[in-house]
Amino acid sequence: MDSSITTGAYKIVQDVGNFTETESTRPDFNHHSDTPIKVTKSPYPNWQYGQGVPDDNKSARNTHHEIDPYAATRETVSNYRLLISAIAPRPIGFVSTVSAPDENGRTVENLAPFSYFQLIEHDPPTFVLGFSGRPGREKDTFRNLKQTGECVINTVSEGMIEAVNATSIDAPYGVSEWEISGLTKAASSTVAPAQVRESVFSVEGKVVDVKEFAPHVPGMSGAGVVLIQATRFWVKEGAANEELSHIELEELRPVAQLGGIAYGRITSVFERPRTRWAEEVGKSELLQELERRQKDQKS
Structure with missing residues (x-):
């Protein structure tokens, strides 16, 4: 089945059936040296308080489908596809872990991308990783985090995406994604x-x-959430300001995960x-009226 979305003159495919053929018809990727990020005005720079979306009420006339995610006739995969296409863009957490030693003292290094990932606090710096249920055994990263309690979370820039995407392959246990990707290791100072x-x-x-959560569907591995607090930051030399308090967007060039197999890049902000x-x-009659109402309610 050709599942795709037309965007401009091109289609965003939702499966990989004819992907190589489809991609061959698309224009080449413009690397960032040729395409500086453009800074524009906001969509409605003259917006006023209480105005909503100033599109002649077009958005306000939207109608919606009601969906019960637990309906007996609804497949779990439909929820997955809906959510990853709706909750977008999502940052990619590119996570490095090491397994606990086996009976012979051997460990396995793991490297995997996660789209259920976010920064949730800066003091202390805290991150969340989500692990969805799936057929078979749980993800190696999930097991490693539970056993060793250590990881490195790495950002993903445009030029890395092929190597990063390759680490999502279902490699046999014991095969290191570092070798699959060809990415370079750098020693950490507080974790293995x-x-x-x-x-x-x-x-x-x-x-x-x-x-950890019990699986909603029999035969699936359980889902889970892991909270991680930072012990060290590492930033590329020349990518941040002198105080190391801000990373330049032109240097970071982050990649976002979208629905299906689509990724997004930042071309304009x-x-x-x-x-x-x-x-x-003092600048808005609406805010003044709301303040008056609030004071009247207290009196």
Whole structure:
């Protein structure tokens, strides 16, 4: 079945049936040296408080389907496909782990990308990794984190994506994704797993909590969530400011995971300052009215 979405003159395929043939018809990738990131105005720079989406109420007239994710007739894979296409873009957590020693003292190094990943706090720096249930045994990374409690989380830039994607292959246990990808190890200082030297930013981390969930579908491995706190940061020389408090977007060139097998790159950005009530209330009749109502409710 040809499952695809038309975007401009090209199709985004949802499966890999004819991918090589499809990709051959597409334009070449423009590497970042030729395509600086453009900074534009925001979509509605003259937006006012209370205005909603200023598109002549087109968005406000949307209608929606109601979906029960647990309906007897709904396959779990439909929820998966829906969610990864809807919750996008998602950052890629490229995670390096090492297994616990076996009976002969041998360990196995693992390297894998995760799209259920996010930074959730900066003090202490804390990250979350999500592991979905799947047929067969649990993911090597999940097992390694539970057994050793250590990892390195690496960022993914445009030029790395083929190597990163290759590490998602279902290699037999004991085969290292480092060799599959050809990426370069860099020694860590507080954990056993190595950093990816090609990454602009890497985080050494230790597990602080693990939550496991019973599988919703019989025969699937259980899902889980792992909380990880940073022990060290590593940033590529020349990629950050002098205080090492900001990484330049042109250097990071992050890749986002989208629906199906699609990835996204940053080609254009816009900025919107955060606002403060005390500074804004005097400029807006709506905010002044809301403040009056709030005071009336208290009196």
